[in-house]
Amino acid sequence: MKKLTALFLALAMLLSMTAVLAEEKPAVPDPKSILEGVTLEPSKALYLDNHVEITGMGVHFNNYPTEFDGAYYFPAIEKLTNAKFMIDWRVQDGYETQVATTLASGKLPDIMTAGAYGIINLANEGAIIPLDDYLHLIPDIVEAVGEDRMADWRQADGHIYTIPTIVDVPGSQSVMIRQDWLDQLGMKAPETWDEWVAMWRAFRDNDMNGNGDTTDEIPLALEMGGSGERAMASLMNAFGIRASSDTQFCVLDDGTYTMVYEHPRFMEFLQAVQDLYKEGLIDPEFTMRKQAELFTVMDTGLVGSAMTWAERARISTTTNREAGDEDALWTCVAPIKGPHGDQMTQERKAVTPVWCITYAAEEAGKVEDILKVFNWNFTQEGLVLYNYGIEGKTYDVVDGKYVIKPEFVSNGFVDYRATGMEYEPFGGRWFTDAFTQCLFAGKTVDQLDDASQSFYNGLAVVNNDYFYSMPQTLETEAYAEFRGELITGAGGVCVLRDQCIAGQMTVEEFAAKYQQLKDMGLQQVIDQGAQAYATIMGN
């Protein structure tokens, strides 16, 4: 008996050790050690004669290194180009107030990101300079943007003010459904509006999470965005409204740029969503559901479908399973199809404005050097540094291809970014190849587990036929003046829209109030927007 017990224990120990070893991932090196023992020769493409220090102020995101010297990226740029970036990174919350304080101080850095303060507002303040006359100094950036995307680079006044960041990957977000809930119900992924509504009703009525409470399921969870503007994006798309990122502007079928409220299907959309809300089919907390809370309700098994970052399909599946829901599976599916057959989703914005050059840099005579360094960032050498890091340390060259070392991509984008690669707060051009290496972590699609396959499908498969190019929110003079009061403020149209959805007013009342807002200045926002759109499109 003792021998049998000992044998059993030994086997159990052996099995558990094997399991641990099998799951062990290669350790990620400390980002500070990446440059240790590396000799970087001055770049042949650009090495400034005089050492240049470039001061900056910008918005930082949490998933990148916060210690400026801790990342390999900036010390490497300094060694290669003789230019040192000294950027005062700030958090995104309240960044516009910090910009205002900086402007009021009169002491501007050489470069700054506008954030929520708005590029046109900075231009109107005289804080930044237009770059139209300097494009010859940044040929690699001009080429990376490309002729067909120039409109995304220009601002409402037709000028170019920024160094952009470019992402050549159209997918980012996806609609996703609890596949295991569908399986329990014997349903398949919906393909028509009626099937979507039927699925949401089934999720609402059948205690899908099995906790004995038939009232806690959220059939369609919605994320509010920064100030409540984003919640309706996926449903607007289902009604054929090609909305901007903040869902306030759209381009009609005839090419007219206008506010979404002018779209011929907007009132129908509003009525339909009001009905969904009344029936308890959409998130009752859609005006308060921040991204973190959305993830929490997904992870706690309360949500049946959602529209969010495709990566969440993998993460929430894992979290649900770890919490004991072993059958849980979030499946990314094609966008919601509306009652008229409209099916579309927002393409990830390829060209995003990042750095503005200030008048302080112009006064200090630094503009030319700054632009040269940014342009270098878009040359082959700069792009390899941005996408793959340092040869031998973060990537190897195999058969002429850059292959990121497994330890940096085994956890998707997390460790890759934490090391400082694809340093998005600074910007550059993110290659599809680097993106794909992170996504697959050295595996093929077939080798991915079901959750990772779903993530991959959401990013690169199921939405591919439905992307539309998001129009910009053009910051015209009228938009800058009336945004707070007539769009996002207490009596603004965005607030009225949500109040209407929640049943605090009828669609007819909304329409009457919207007309009042147009008379108060919203019509100017619409007119100036249309004019600006024509300008940047070269019409």
Place this chain on the structure above:
Amino acid sequence: MVFAHLFFDYKLLRGFEGSKYVGFRWFERLFSNPNLLQYILNTLKLNLSALIFLFPLPMIFAILLNELRNLRFKKTVQTLSYLPHFVSTVVLVSMIMTIASPSLGLLGKWARAAGQTPINYLADPDYFVLVNVVSGAWQSIGWDAVIFMSALAGIDQGLYEAARIDGANRWKQTLHVTLPGLMTTFVLLLIMRVGQMLSVNFEKVYLLQNNLNLSASEMLPTFVYKTGMESRNYGYATAAGLFNSVISLVLVFAANHISRRVTDISLM
């Protein structure tokens, strides 16, 4: 200099020299804003409700504490009641949101356990005053009682002794000695509180706002903040801020006048 903003489309970096003179445009816009009356009413409603319910509570709490004879228990209760005061508004609001969330919060779970449909307190304008008052009571009652505790300590003990000799019980002592002894402090604090009425509570209300409760939660100070700091319309924000200050001044004079007429106690 501050008032000069009223007449300019002020640009931070350009200063007055580089900003456009707009005359009375911001006042015209403010007084033609169809929501202005709603903002004023919301401001008064939120602050008056807080004043009516929250202002007497610390005094009552201080009197009750004063009646406790077990010193250790009294100190413990007093210390525990202070603690919420040190919770920052951001944390407080985060706690309120967590508790009140119908999907994740305690209140939602209790409602479902009782077979009720959870109420979305933060999305319903009808509940905003309640949320504001209850959370305010939790946070401020202990700390605000400190002043009354010190005022209680200043009441001549001889008065209590005389009352006891005259046959007054504890309730009569409270009614005829304690309350009159606190009245001066109460009225002075009340007048000062009325003066601040339009500016208190700003952070909490601002952080609790969402698109569905704005019809009850948008008040003049939050409107001023959004206009100035979020929309960067400094002239318009200054005009609204000035209007807010004028109302505050009127309220202070009114409170002072009423107090003088009723109790003979006043600031001026």
